[in-house]
Amino acid sequence: MSRRVLAALALALLAGCGRDPSVPPSQGNAAGSETVRQGDVYLHVTAVQTDKLPEQVVRRYGAQRDARTVLVVMSLRLGDGADAKALTAQRVQATATDLLGRKQTLAMREMRDGELVDYVGTAQVAPPDTLRFEVSMDTGHGIHPAKFNRDFF
Template sequence: MNRFGAAAVALALLAGCGREASVPSAQGHAAGSETLRSGAIAMHATAVQTDKLPEQVVRRYGAQRDARTVLLVLSLRLGEDADAKALTAQRVEATVTDLLGRKQTLAMREVRDGELVDYVGTAQLTPPDTLRFEVAMSGEQGRHVMKFNRDFF
């Protein structure tokens, strides 16, 4: 398993964010994580309250560790699992809407670790709440859009 796979599994296992509630376009595979496949390209999204993560993970992504902060990590990969190659995006957009209809546009930034590329941003919430994520990544490989819900406690 490559570093991305290990990090995604660690984030997903530590998430404890409640039940999966994905829309048909996205396929959930672990708590806090979604994957959208389009041919050989996979778009991964992980949304986790930062207080559920180890301090070193939160620090690596430049976030604040508390129950009111959600870390969103997005990536594009070409290929399957351990053999997947990281793809870069020219444009990354993410919005989050809570149950009361309050919308946040997330400032996404690129984080590199060797050959791996992730795009991260943070959202604020008042638990318990359900957040609806709408994310899009565009680049040479086309535009990929994913929508999913996540419960936070």
């Protein structure tokens, strides 16, 4: 499979395609995606167990494929839709806290594919559990935060 096809597949899986339009973006969806708008800037965050993703996608992001590993992908875009411009962050922070209060600080790394820029990290989960994510991206011109929960089975 070509790199472009893998990238397109990953974006389709991780960009929250199929979001129920009746569910506000701040409440997420079954695909594990959140989108938070602040002015013209959109913060997209996806948190998905890696065993739910194709092996090629998991390998591309450098993660282990199993039910205990959650892939977290964050991106900032100026505008929404096909003509959105990728923004880079000066600082990216992400934490995941389970129901027992155990907090993980996620090591996020930048990944580029052409003009696209994503920030990727992993969290560990012991299903069934709920993780509370707190993330933020600082562009140097503003901080873009999001908080959301995900159930993992």
